[in-house]
Amino acid sequence: xxxxxxxxxxxxxxxxxxxxxxxxxxxxxxxxxxxxxxxxxxxxxxxxxxxxxxxxxxxxxxxxxxxxxxxxxxxxxxxxxxxxxxxxxxxxxxxxxxxxxxxxxxxxxxxxxxxxxxxxxxxxxxxx
Numbered sequence: 796x797x798x799x800x801x802x803x804x805x806x807x808x809x810x811x812x813x814x815x816x817x818x819x820x821x822x823x824x825x826x827x828x829x830x831x832x833x834x835x836x837x838x839x840x841x842x843x844x845x846x847x848x849x850x851x852x853x854x855x856x857x858x859x860x861x862x863x864x865x866x867x868x869x870x871x872x873x874x875x876x877x878x879x880x881x882x883x884x885x886x887x888x889x890x891x892x893x894x895x896x897x898x899x900x901x902x903x904x905x906x907x908x909x910x911x912x913x914x915x916x917x918x919x920x921x922x923x
Contacts, residue, residue, distance in 0.1 A: 814883035822876050824919055825849070825887040829872040831915045832889060833865040837904035844868060846893035849875035854890040 829849055836844040845862025848855035849872045862868050876887060895903075902909030 817883045818878065818881070821883070821887060822878065825876050825889065826872060828916055828919045829876075829889045830869060831919065832891075832912060833868045833872070835907050835911045835915060836865070836891075837899055837906035838863050839904075843891065843893045843896055843899055846891040846896060847872070848888075848890045848892070850888045850890065851875065851881045851885050852888075853886075854888045856892065858892050 829847060833844055833847050836847070838844050841861040841863030842858070844865045845868050846859040847868050848857065848859055860867060872889075881887065899907065900910060900912045908914065
Protein backbone atom coordinates (compact mmCIF):
# COMPACT_ATOMS: atom_id res chain seq x y z
CA UNK A 796 0.00 0.00 0.00
CA UNK A 797 1.42 3.38 -0.97
CA UNK A 798 1.14 6.36 1.32
CA UNK A 799 0.79 9.66 -0.42
CA UNK A 800 1.08 12.85 1.54
CA UNK A 801 0.61 16.38 0.43
CA UNK A 802 1.31 19.73 1.98
CA UNK A 803 -2.15 21.19 2.38
CA UNK A 804 -1.13 24.53 3.88
CA UNK A 805 1.21 27.05 2.34
CA UNK A 806 4.39 27.26 4.45
CA UNK A 807 3.64 30.86 5.43
CA UNK A 808 0.24 29.86 6.82
CA UNK A 809 1.85 26.99 8.75
CA UNK A 810 4.41 29.43 10.20
CA UNK A 811 1.62 31.79 11.28
CA UNK A 812 -0.25 28.94 12.99
CA UNK A 813 2.91 27.80 14.75
CA UNK A 814 3.67 31.34 15.94
CA UNK A 815 0.08 31.72 17.22
CA UNK A 816 0.30 28.47 19.18
CA UNK A 817 3.68 29.42 20.61
CA UNK A 818 2.29 32.82 21.70
CA UNK A 819 -0.59 31.05 23.52
CA UNK A 820 1.80 28.72 25.35
CA UNK A 821 4.17 31.57 26.19
CA UNK A 822 1.31 33.74 27.48
CA UNK A 823 -0.16 30.90 29.53
CA UNK A 824 3.19 30.07 31.12
CA UNK A 825 3.98 33.70 31.93
CA UNK A 826 0.56 34.28 33.49
CA UNK A 827 0.82 31.05 35.50
CA UNK A 828 4.30 31.92 36.80
CA UNK A 829 3.24 35.47 37.61
CA UNK A 830 0.04 34.39 39.34
CA UNK A 831 1.87 31.87 41.50
CA UNK A 832 4.62 34.36 42.37
CA UNK A 833 2.09 36.99 43.39
CA UNK A 834 0.18 34.50 45.53
CA UNK A 835 3.32 33.01 47.14
CA UNK A 836 4.96 36.32 47.99
CA UNK A 837 4.98 36.92 51.76
CA UNK A 838 2.77 39.80 52.90
CA UNK A 839 3.42 42.32 55.62
CA UNK A 840 2.46 45.64 53.99
CA UNK A 841 1.79 44.30 50.48
CA UNK A 842 4.74 46.13 48.97
CA UNK A 843 6.53 42.97 47.81
CA UNK A 844 3.34 41.36 46.50
CA UNK A 845 2.44 44.53 44.62
CA UNK A 846 5.98 44.74 43.31
CA UNK A 847 5.58 42.07 40.64
CA UNK A 848 5.67 43.99 37.37
CA UNK A 849 4.96 42.29 34.04
CA UNK A 850 6.45 43.77 30.88
CA UNK A 851 7.27 42.93 27.28
CA UNK A 852 10.76 43.08 25.73
CA UNK A 853 12.49 44.86 28.66
CA UNK A 854 12.32 44.57 32.45
CA UNK A 855 9.94 46.99 34.15
CA UNK A 856 11.28 49.80 36.28
CA UNK A 857 9.76 50.98 39.54
CA UNK A 858 8.50 49.12 42.57
CA UNK A 859 4.79 48.73 41.96
CA UNK A 860 2.17 49.58 44.57
CA UNK A 861 1.01 48.35 47.96
CA UNK A 862 -1.20 45.38 47.16
CA UNK A 863 -1.73 43.06 50.16
CA UNK A 864 -4.30 40.89 48.36
CA UNK A 865 -2.43 40.75 45.05
CA UNK A 866 -5.61 41.63 43.13
CA UNK A 867 -4.13 44.68 41.44
CA UNK A 868 -0.93 42.81 40.53
CA UNK A 869 -2.99 39.98 39.01
CA UNK A 870 -5.01 42.42 36.88
CA UNK A 871 -1.79 44.13 35.77
CA UNK A 872 -0.37 40.73 34.80
CA UNK A 873 -3.42 39.82 32.70
CA UNK A 874 -3.40 43.22 31.01
CA UNK A 875 0.32 43.25 30.19
CA UNK A 876 0.25 39.78 28.66
CA UNK A 877 -2.98 40.08 26.70
CA UNK A 878 -2.77 38.38 23.30
CA UNK A 879 -2.24 41.59 21.32
CA UNK A 880 0.58 42.95 23.48
CA UNK A 881 3.48 40.98 21.96
CA UNK A 882 4.42 38.44 19.31
CA UNK A 883 6.08 35.02 19.30
CA UNK A 884 9.52 36.62 19.29
CA UNK A 885 8.96 38.90 22.28
CA UNK A 886 10.49 38.35 25.70
CA UNK A 887 8.04 38.43 28.59
CA UNK A 888 9.36 39.65 31.95
CA UNK A 889 8.02 39.42 35.48
CA UNK A 890 10.22 41.70 37.56
CA UNK A 891 10.20 42.67 41.22
CA UNK A 892 12.37 45.68 42.07
CA UNK A 893 11.44 45.92 45.74
CA UNK A 894 14.83 46.19 47.51
CA UNK A 895 14.22 43.27 49.86
CA UNK A 896 12.68 40.76 47.42
CA UNK A 897 15.98 38.88 47.37
CA UNK A 898 15.93 38.45 51.14
CA UNK A 899 12.32 37.26 51.01
CA UNK A 900 13.31 34.73 48.36
CA UNK A 901 16.20 33.59 50.55
CA UNK A 902 13.71 32.67 53.26
CA UNK A 903 13.60 35.70 55.57
CA UNK A 904 9.83 35.27 56.02
CA UNK A 905 8.11 32.25 57.49
CA UNK A 906 5.25 32.84 55.04
CA UNK A 907 7.15 31.45 52.05
CA UNK A 908 9.88 28.86 51.65
CA UNK A 909 13.38 29.86 50.63
CA UNK A 910 13.77 30.01 46.85
CA UNK A 911 10.03 30.33 46.24
CA UNK A 912 10.78 32.14 42.96
CA UNK A 913 12.93 29.33 41.57
CA UNK A 914 10.49 26.70 42.87
CA UNK A 915 7.59 28.45 41.17
CA UNK A 916 9.31 28.54 37.79
CA UNK A 917 10.31 24.89 38.16
CA UNK A 918 6.74 23.88 39.07
CA UNK A 919 5.22 25.62 36.06
CA UNK A 920 7.72 24.20 33.63
CA UNK A 921 7.54 20.71 35.11
CA UNK A 922 11.10 20.57 36.34
CA UNK A 923 10.19 19.43 39.85
